[in-house]
Amino acid sequence: MPTLSDLGQLPKRIVLGRAVRSDRLGESLLPKRYALPIFASDPLSSVAYATQEILIVLTLAGTAFLYLAPWLAVGVVLLLITVVLSYRQVVHAYPSGGGDYEVAMKNHGQFAGLTVASALLVDYVLTVAVSVSAGTDNIISAFPSLDEHRVLIAVGLVSLLAAANLRGVRESGRAFAAPTYLFIAGIGILIVTGLIRWFVTDGGLVAETSQYSVTPEPGYENLAGLALLLFALRAFASGCTALTGVEAIANGVPAFRAPKSRNAATTLALMGGIAAAMFAGVTALALLADVKYVEHPCDLVGFADCETEPQRTVIAQLAAATFGGDTSLGFFYIQAATALVLILAANTAFNGFPLLGSVLAQDRFMPRQLHTRGDKLVFSNGILLLAGFAVLLIVAFDADVNRLIQLYIIGVFTSFSIGQWGMVRHWNREMQSTADPAERRRMRRSQIINTLGGTLTTIVLVIIVITKFTHGAWLVIVSMPVLFVLMRAINRHYSYVSEQLVPDTDARTLPSKVHAVVLVSKVHKPTLRALAFARATRPDELTALTVNVDDAETRGLQADWERFDIPVPLTVLESPYREITRPVVDFVKNIRRGSPRELVVVFVPQYVVGHWWENLLHNQSALRLRARLQFQPGVMITTVPWQLASSVGRDDDGRGGPAPGDLRRGLTDDSDAVPYG
């Protein structure tokens, strides 16, 4: 497979780091202080757009309903806490890192499991698209002149991430821990400073958009009754984007130090707390500073150049208002940290995707080779697929966070709710098998939490589907079943095959004798080697076989055969039609027909070339022959490779560096090791 190995070169040549042996894994597993930032970048980063999304919906009706914002925020925070608590149960019950998929599979069976799987796969794509777009937004907020290049920047960032992961970049280490902490710190300072400012100067915290009023969108002028309820729910659904990524830790338990589950649970709680605080703080500050953020900039009455100028993100507006304008150091710091953490969040998808892929492959829902590691090529395809779809979405939706968000949370909440209900059933089963009342009480408590989580997330899922369907969510709702069906088909194929392979006696019967057939075209090194090797296997019969497609050539061959007095007689097959494959196949068929229990070994000398194009000039008949012979039972095809000079140094070592998702699987890499613990 020249192309294969050729491609193989690329990742190999530019690879960095070396994977660590399993027996040394212990040392390099993640302590909490590294696990938190690495797993939390995704959930925490959503703080950067959750508040904004609530405002966007509310301001559709002008400023009249902004009073709903705090209540919605409280709702989101409560939901967040419930979900975190629920997942703490998951990490205890399923420490293997299968996450919702495993839970659903084990407790609700295939259907639920695959639904979760498809949901997650779609989700990874959207995590990349949304996070990168939001990151771009915050970069543009710092440098508005870049606005016209929005899509280009976003696509560029995705490409960058893809390239980095193709190179086999590792998640662990300070490089990945830093941005998250910088972000947490930054937002923390922002909130505190902001609040102080507001109290001290009482109300002196003013966002640049505070002086604008908002013209309601047509149809939203005077909402009431059911319309108002739906409106509020829609805003709430948008706010729920704050929960995206919470499941990350549940999928990464294997990466934690022992006691894995305990540490994971603690980290989860920590993460939940921080996320809640940040979200609440930012939302509060946004309302105090009277930030406006609307779907269509020109609804901002007073925003003169709404056509040309971009809206600043809520974070950017707050930073500017708090730290003294959009030229202050604080402002740039916040923007940088926010953009960075968002890009990091996107990167987690590149790690989660192959991880899920390998779990799915193990269960035979995806091609088997996704399971075994070290095949750069497979991971590369995964990375390119992920990046490709993300770019597709970004381009299709002009890197517009608000439009992408509509597609985002469906997947998340699908897996949330199915996972939680799975846990409920899990506890039922557990309790049946335990007598100890204390145990049972603990389980009951866990079950109650999961029931609550399941109920809430399901309600939210329904809300999302209702309120977002027409806003683009249908795209996701369509693509999930597609993935579902695909995985089912793959699984059916694999089980269909393995049925065929159940051993029976006849597969073990030894052939009576071995008849070796060596294919000869010329008397040259490859042929002589093939002959020597064939003789070395001491077959019961040995035939040197050539096909006469050109009398002159054949005579020449026979002459050489004499000259080198080769100890094996040369059989010449006539080929009136100047073919090679057919006569050989017929010859083999005849041997088998003569004595069916005889094993025929066909030795095919083959050139090993260095460049893919060389294969166009060689091995064609060898390939064709193998393709034909393999359909004959009782026939083995033995390739006798002859290494041409051009092949030297092409001995491609398939492996190199860490593959994305290794860390989350507990397969970490500690070259340029950070002294953990």
Add this chain to the structure above:
Amino acid sequence: MPTLSDLGQLPKRIVLGRAVRSDRLGESLLPKRYALPIFASDPLSSVAYATQEILIVLTLAGTAFLYLAPWLAVGVVLLLITVVLSYRQVVHAYPSGGGDYEVAMKNHGQFAGLTVASALLVDYVLTVAVSVSAGTDNIISAFPSLDEHRVLIAVGLVSLLAAANLRGVRESGRAFAAPTYLFIAGIGILIVTGLIRWFVTDGGLVAETSQYSVTPEPGYENLAGLALLLFALRAFASGCTALTGVEAIANGVPAFRAPKSRNAATTLALMGGIAAAMFAGVTALALLADVKYVEHPCDLVGFADCETEPQRTVIAQLAAATFGGDTSLGFFYIQAATALVLILAANTAFNGFPLLGSVLAQDRFMPRQLHTRGDKLVFSNGILLLAGFAVLLIVAFDADVNRLIQLYIIGVFTSFSIGQWGMVRHWNREMQSTADPAERRRMRRSQIINTLGGTLTTIVLVIIVITKFTHGAWLVIVSMPVLFVLMRAINRHYSYVSEQLVPDTDARTLPSKVHAVVLVSKVHKPTLRALAFARATRPDELTALTVNVDDAETRGLQADWERFDIPVPLTVLESPYREITRPVVDFVKNIRRGSPRELVVVFVPQYVVGHWWENLLHNQSALRLRARLQFQPGVMITTVPWQLASSVGRDDDGRGGPAPGDLRRGLTDDSDAVPYG
């Protein structure tokens, strides 16, 4: 190669006829009366546009210079006769059918040979493009309403030809003989009837365009001196299109009955005579009937709807004038015959192309597999390539014969002149080796003929290059070197390889002992078969090898191993990185390092699947492993195929039916045999 065999299905399924065994070839070789039409359709068909091309150029200057036409025609006829005479020498001297390529190769060496080869390859493409476009023209002349679909029709015809040849249609037989005879007869009758008409009604033969006058193109108003000379030469060059295809017979000698050369020479003379007569007659008639045919229809003063209406071809105008209008039976007959013979001419390219390819492959200037027959796939690629480029040209030049012609004859005359000069040198060598004066006299005569031919064709070539370069010929002049370089590169590669393969002693030394390694993933049929087969080869050592990528799975495997009490010990390789390829390769390397003279045979159980996509789900690691192992010297890879249910019936029989060019190689097919001779 699933895709390979899958593709293989296609030609196979729709194949017709069966090739005939070489030993029965004699019967089905071509007698002259079949050889003439089959080889002459190309040269004769050019009568359909040669006259027209002369007129197009002359009428650029209005009607003032039409008086040149007869002289130019005479010039063309003389040239035609010389060329035919020269080729009679070729068929006598080189009966193998190598034609100009062989002549140039043998007498001027590689450079000249490859130049001819590239010229011919380009030519085949243009033969298709020009002939089909001309055919379309004549169809449109009969049904002017089709004019708007010109390109579509032409492309459709090319596709039709391609399809027919993919199906493996045979050239021999009445089907292919008829149209040429119908055409010859038709044009003969046309000329005779036309002349009679003209004499009887004195001057009563009037073409529909006779009443039109022609406005000269800017720049051509009053030509004189050198300008006039160049003008005349350009018209002459256009007329030389009458010679295209003359070489066909020289390439088809093997298809003739013995005495091959004699019969070929006679046929050649016959063909030349007929072509000359037809061309002369048509031109004369066209001038008598005062036919006008111009480059831009609207230069015809009086041709009202020149924007919408197409010009009728010269042939069509003559037919209409002779047989009483464009509704007469005679008119439609002529148009049908002309269109048919032109399409047939295009078809000859589909036969000549693979023939040349196989000759080039034999000389190692093209991939080897082009030489051996019966590989439908290879020919298919050739056919598709030819058709593809032809379509490209047709679309690029709107199926405009006049514009395509500009590219056409360069190739033809390149091979003409190089070939003729080759013959001159050939005779020199011959004469040195013969004493017999009679012999020498005959040779001298032949040499004089070839010298004349060489001189004239060279002059014409120069004229063509000068007068046509800016009219599109540059395209050909550019693409020929490209092909040239490509073929050189291929050749260099082949010889570079064969140098490496010169046998030496070490290639023959027998390995000291054989170590068989059977790869095991599970205990299922394929594994058990592989083990059984491996044991049957009675190696000195036998290792069953598995790689532990998943402890649980491996324990399961070991348990099964016990349960089936398999007589071979199972070696488990630890793979900390969850890889398969690398540990195995290292294991093999170690064996070799331990005892370099030991031969390692790696048995790889492999699934044989029926659908290409199944291979995405299987055999990946097997493929990768083979790709890696083949770089290890002293290692043989033995594939133990296990036929999955889906593979049943996929045993694709590569061959079927005749391949294009067989007949010209003397490999004919006589199913539905015509009683030749």
